[in-house]
Amino acid sequence: MSTPRTRLTEVGRRASAPPAVQKGAGLLEVLIAIVIIAIGLLGLAGLQTVSLQLNQGALVRSQASNLAYDITERIRANWSDAAAYNIGIDDESESSPATIAARDIKEWRDALAATLPDGKGSVEVAGNRVTVVIQWLDAGDDDIGFDRDTARSFEFRTDL
Secondary structure, rough: OOOOOOOOOOOOOOOOOOOOOOOHHHHHHHHHHHHHHHHHHHHHHHHHHHHHHHHHHHHHHHHHHHHHHHHOOOOOHHHHHHHHHOOOOOOOOOOOOHHHHHHHHHHHHHHHHHHHHEEEEEEEOOOOOOEEEEEEEEEEEOOOOOEEEEEEEEEEEEEE
């Protein structure tokens, strides 16, 4: 028998042994990548849900603000009868209004009910000062879904 000779490379070093063949390592890397991507997509879905909920809340607040401006402009247009616009949050508006103020209040209350979830409003005119309070139900901060169970309120004061 002869002794094994070591091969020398061109620069005089020994050639390394051929690498051992790895089996299944590629599959494991793919599985780990899939798990990481799945966790990322779940996080993205959660972020999208929270974003939708917050955007819905912002939309409702904007609508409440616009409705408060609406009733104050109606009062400004009918300033001679401004005291007739006083109405409490739980007071009923007239079903068949006879005056401009009563019609304005009914239309405004109908718009509140149609635009805001369980929307209600009150108007207080004291001298030159008008205070409008609008209430509605909104999704709570702890709600995962869009259950509307948190009372929200918007108060608007202005001098006419």
